[in-house]
Amino acid sequence: MKELHRIKRGSLVDTAIDSLRTAIQQGHWPVGERLPVEAELSQALGVSRNTVREAVRVLVHVGMLETRQGDGTYVRSTRDPGESLRRVARSRLKDQLEVRIMLEAEAAGFAARRRTAEDLRQMTEALDQRARAGNNLAERVYHDERFHHALVEAAHNPALLEMYRYFAQSVTETIERTEKDADLPEPSQEDHELLLAAIRQQNPDRAVTLARSLLAPSLTTLNGGDQ
Numbered sequence: 001m002k003e004l005h006r007i008k009r010g011s012l013v014d015t016a017i018d019s020l021r022t023a024i025q026q027g028h029w030p031v032g033e034r035l036p037v038e039a040e041l042s043q044a045l046g047v048s049r050n051t052v053r054e055a056v057r058v059l060v061h062v063g064m065l066e067t068r069q070g071d072g073t074y075v076r077s078t079r080d081p082g083e084s085l086r087r088v089a090r091s092r093l094k095d096q097l098e099v100r101i102m103l104e105a106e107a108a109g110f111a112a113r114r115r116t117a118e119d120l121r122q123m124t125e126a127l128d129q130r131a132r133a134g135n136n137l138a139e140r141v142y143h144d145e146r147f148h149h150a151l152v153e154a155a156h157n158p159a160l161l162e163m164y165r166y167f168a169q170s171v172t173e174t175i176e177r178t179e180k181d182a183d184l185p186e187p188s189q190e191d192h193e194l195l196l197a198a199i200r201q202q203n204p205d206r207a208v209t210l211a212r213s214l215l216a217p218s219l220t221t222l223n224g225g226d227q
Helices: 012-025 038-045 048-061 083-091 093-114 118-131 136-155 156-168 167-178 187-200 203-222
Strands: 064-070 072-075
Touching: 012 038, 012 048, 048 064, 093 136, 093 156, 093 167, 093 187, 093 203, 118 136, 118 167, 118 187, 136 156, 136 167, 136 187, 156 167, 167 203, 187 203
Parallel strands: none
Antiparallel strands: 064 072
């Protein structure tokens, strides 16, 4: 039985999750290998089988493990998407902006080629509401976020959409920071309207350029003025 750290105090399920996650990340069980049965894990961790069962259920839910009926539980991935998202949230605003620009620029190019009438309606409505929000910061941020999500949906690329949804919390935080921080240039309503116009006109090259330029001034500021 490969070594696991016995659990002593605190939340038993949370600690069991952390112990199993760490063991998987450290390669104690490689991808594709079956975990020991509940009784063995329970003894190794020093917790009940119910606690082990709940911890395994959580790791199955996040995609690190998979349960095969009548066969056992296998390692599916050595990375916990939730932990990856927490690391993204702890990263610098500059790094988050760089990733956001990459995702939204690619999405804008695809959207210009593939957008439907309904996509255009969703983006137009979000921008109209953004304009009406005026100085109401919370409303403006909310509708700004709606616009960018509608833009990515208009790309009609499920993989890109899932990546963007995964990154959604950081997108919200970058929108809030650029709107609230007086030192960061705020993308204007006109900047957004020009981007929408390029998508409406099915001009992918211009859409990509405008999507990149939307946040480029903020990124330049965070880089200390260097490109």
